Amino acid sequence: AQTVTQSQPEMxxxxxxxxxLSCTYDTSESDYYLFWYKQPPSRQMILVIRQxxxxxxxxxxxxxxxxxxKAAKSFSLKISDSQxxxxxxxxxxxxxxTGNQFYFGTGTSLTVIP
Amino acid sequence: DxxxxxxxxxxxxxxxxxxxxxxxxxxxxxxxxWYKQKAKKPPELMFVYSYEKLSINESVPSRFSPECPNSxxxxxxxxxxxxxxSALYLCASSQQVRIYSGNTIYFGEGSWLTVV
Numbered sequence: 001a002q003t004v005t006q007s008q009p010e011m012x013x014x015x016x017x018x019x020x021l022s023c024t025y026d027t028s029e030s031d032y033y034l035f036w037y038k039q040p041p042s043r044q045m046i047l048v049i050r051q052x053x054x055x056x057x058x059x060x061x062x063x064x065x066x067x068x069x070k071a072a073k074s075f076s077l078k079i080s081d082s083q084x085x086x087x088x089x090x091x092x093x094x095x096x097x098t099g100n101q102f103y104f105g106t107g108t109s110l111t112v113i114p
Numbered sequence: 115d116x117x118x119x120x121x122x123x124x125x126x127x128x129x130x131x132x133x134x135x136x137x138x139x140x141x142x143x144x145x146x147x148w149y150k151q152k153a154k155k156p157p158e159l160m161f162v163y164s165y166e167k168l169s170i171n172e173s174v175p176s177r178f179s180p181e182c183p184n185s186x187x188x189x190x191x192x193x194x195x196x197x198x199x200s201a202l203y204l205c206a207s208s209q210q211v212r213i214y215s216g217n218t219i220y221f222g223e224g225s226w227l228t229v230v
Contacts, residue, residue, distance in 0.1 A: 033217045043202060045157070045221035052217075091156055095217055100145045100164055100208065102219055104156035 004094050006105035013082045014113050020067075021077045021108045023092030029053075031097040034068065034075045039107075040088040048090070051075065079110075087112045117141070118222035120205050126228045129195060135225045137188040137205030146188040147219065148180060149204040157204055163188060195229045202226050 013019035092105040149157035162170035179191040
């Protein structure tokens with residue numbers, strides 16, 4: 001079974017600084033997808049960034065980037081120039097190349113300090 | 115337009131009531147999901163519909179009954195719930211895998227359910 005681990009239940013960052021959220025996963029598959037979702041207090045889960053396992057290049061979306069280490073099964077999220085609106089729960093997720101199941105990590109609660 | 119719409123946003127029901135949660139998407143997605151989420155916890159998968167057929171039921175109690183009337187709609191019928199069923203219920207949709215950009219799951223805002 002696939003498992004996704006987020007070892008940091010809570011993190012904090014000063015506004016305008018950079019923070020990295022960790023995620024590791026366990027799989028025997030070679031082709032899969034990884035995601036970071038953000039869930040602010042307004043509740044809606046919003047896709048932050050997506051990485052295809054077959055791509056060696058790390059995905060980036062504006063201030064958000066990932067460090068994908070396939071051999072180490074690690075998928076960390078870096079948030080640069082943190083903003084107050086980045087405060088939220090962040091969930092790492094894994095999806096196999098077949099089937100419709102997503103596997104979520106336990107989440108990291110990010111606080112942004114003004 | 116990446117939007118999944120859920121109604122109602124809030125629902126309070128007694129343990130003997132029958133109610134339904136509704137979900138709609140117009141992105142042409144053929145996979146739809148129900149998740150249950152407790153505060154500060156990750157979403158827990160309940161059901162997956164693929165091409166309007168139930169493909170995954172994660173051993174959910176029968177007091178939760180899903181229904182997929184068509185490719186755009188997903189309902190969750192609720193009957194004889196328990197207080198521990200109080201949670202945020204998230205609907206989501208995605209394309210099937212192996213379709214370009216089809217591997218992302220899009221969530222609705224959720225329906226907050228309180229069972230009294």
